[in-house]
Amino acid sequence: MKSFVLACAGAILLVSCGDSGKYYEKSSQEVASxxxxxxxxxxxxxxxxxxxxxxxxxxxTIVTALLAQDGSELMRFVTILSPDGAGTRVATEIRPPEGRNKDRATQAMEANGFAMGMMEKLAEEHVTAAIEGRPFDMTFATPPMAKGMMGAMPGMSKQIDAANEAAAEFSRHQQQAEFEQEYGDDWGRSAGDASDGWGE
Incomplete structure (x- = not known):
């Protein structure tokens, strides 16, 4: 239950720099990809x-849905791309799913403000790392002072990075194995469209 509440935290949450979103010197097609x-x-x-x-x-619009063990949606990151000259402004909203978990997720999101900050940081780091083409920073929720202390300890950052990468790699393989067991080897199906009915 606690992990579900954490995953569904925060009312609709805007992750951006200003009302128009954070600017990136990349085309909307590059950002979407x-x-x-x-x-x-x-x-x-x-x-x-x-x-x-x-x-x-x-x-x-790019939608990243977080999935439960049964494949149903828990919540979603909805990223809006706004072309701006040669670049793109990007804003991400955290929303409840559109399927059967919507009411329960909405209630959990409204009742658990404590976890809003973490979910905001998670969504922001996911989007920023993807667009910048760098690895996800597993210390995304760590306060700056604590990060500084960790960086000052010989080998600590490398140990943390290695442990998190091992966990992430295991998670990737597990997700792929579960997907292939259900759908075959068409792992590229993740890029759906408006007609796929996902989350219903």
Whole structure:
């Protein structure tokens, strides 16, 4: 239950720099491609979140859904892309799912403000790392002072990175194995569209 509450935390939450979103010097097509191919390390959210699925309902919207063990949605990161000159402004909202878990997720999100900050940081780090083409920072929720102390300890950062990468790799293989068991080897199905009915 605690991990479900954590996964469904926060009322609709905007992760952006200003009302128009954070600016990146990349085209909307490049940003969309990066987000659709990015891996979300769901193991940091506990055992209730079994994986994620990405869809693109329209050219300027990318949806990353967090999935329960039975494949149903727990919550979703909805990223809106707004072309701005040669670049793109990006804003991400945390929303409840549109399927059978919507009411329960909405209630959990409204009742658990404590976890809102962590979910905001998770969504922001996922989107930023994907667009910038760098690994997900597993210390995304660590206060700056603590990060500084960790960095000052010889070998600590490498040990943490190695442990998190091992956990992430295990999670990736587990998700792929579960997907292939259910759907075959069509792992590329994650990029859906408005007609796939995902979350219903």
């Amino acid at each position: 990066a987000l659709k191919s990015a891996y979300l390390p769901t193991h940091v959210l506990g055992g209730t979140v079994a994986g994620s699925r990405v869809s693109q309902p329209d050219s300027n």
